[in-house]
Amino acid sequence: MTDAKDFKLVIIGGGEDKKADKKILKEVVKLAGGKEARIGIVTTATKLPEEVGQEYEKLFKDMGVSEVNTINIGGRKTSDIHGTIDKIMDYSCLFFSGGDQLRISSIIGGTDFHNLIHDYRREGRIIAGTSAGASMMSQIMIVEGDDEEAPARCTIKLAPGMGLIDGVVIDQHFNQRGRIGRLFAAVAQNPSILGIGIDEDTAIVVEGNEKFSVIGNGVVTVVDGRHIEYTNITEQYPDDPLALTNVTVHILPERYGYNLIDKTAIIISEKH
């Protein structure tokens, strides 16, 4: 269970702008300490760790960050080697790249490095992740599911995530890949779990288990299933389409946010 009150996560829906405004990456840098930031790029999710690591190293360095390194943990043994972990003990931010979220959970889950991530989080250091690095944040994560399909029980496969935020399931590349069906299917399985669909070049900045605010160019879709009246999720043959009535949905762009305790949308700031 997560317990720290003041932790900060930056959860990015993939495809964050790396050329123009770099609004989201700038926010990561700002939260991590600005020029004093010390960012560790965790490339476990990708099969191209060197390319991806180098890309983010260059990006963050060009933004004035003094210390950026790639932490290439590609197998469970590396993840447990104390030397590797000692070297990365003093980052102000861990940034998880995209790739496959199941690589993150299966390689890092339960290792010393997993404990370190939780220590970091408790200490208020920034944990950021994009795409697969976003999905892995929650207790339970979507690892597979059909895009652009009618919601059905079988369109979704869930797995235990890294447990950095409670009570939510996160999906990314959300509107771009037509994923609302699979998020509905996830929420239908247990409506106490809040579904959060994050668009490309869009992020949520989570402040403890209390609230998040939205930044970037797309929207965040929140699926609140607490008031569901009917669902057929337990009745049907697996390929049957899902029934789900009375789901509450919020579409939140920048300047909007969400109160995770009251489960209500909030306006963070007026347009300047």
Place this chain on the structure above:
Amino acid sequence: MTDAKDFKLVIIGGGEDKKADKKILKEVVKLAGGKEARIGIVTTATKLPEEVGQEYEKLFKDMGVSEVNTINIGGRKTSDIHGTIDKIMDYSCLFFSGGDQLRISSIIGGTDFHNLIHDYRREGRIIAGTSAGASMMSQIMIVEGDDEEAPARCTIKLAPGMGLIDGVVIDQHFNQRGRIGRLFAAVAQNPSILGIGIDEDTAIVVEGNEKFSVIGNGVVTVVDGRHIEYTNITEQYPDDPLALTNVTVHILPERYGYNLIDKTAIIISEKH
């Protein structure tokens, strides 16, 4: 304004099965009188009226329908010619093919044929339509909008439809093309309008302005905006992403339906 109480519409989200079960086309035939059905295929939406007309003629004939003809109205003049209309006076069902819904409204809108469609509807004859032929059914229809994009004011263009059903806006190929963003944008403009997104090989059978039931292999997504709390639709620059909070969504597969008066989801029948 529509007024007839007992009209029946079959509104199909495109891509209806034409090879295996033909569940939806069978329902059209059944409602139109079974073997006694007299079906007129209206090919106005498509630029390939002959091919499309022939395809549906063969399909319906193979299903035992005795009288099927293509009504090829390709311009406003044809639409007004009494001879053409007289010939089609005794169909039990008009079936509108896919194509471009703006062709239907711009070619048929306001002509004698448009009046005839309304007469048919009042008389309880079946009006069916697929894809563009689905979109055109409502008072206001979606003619253009980005698929798989975050909802934004500018992602949607609306136009006056054929007015066969009140108070709704219909979108088709719904989950298959990731269109929930544009349906949210349509509903945000006037939350009194109910958004209905119909998947491929899925249809709603509308009974008056009272209710509809779902048939087919996908789902129907109902977007009810009456309880929206915040939206930025009037505030933003056109390309800004949309904010929309507290939207109610229902996901309805076969055996489910919707009460258009109470605005509640209903179970039509239990699984047999």
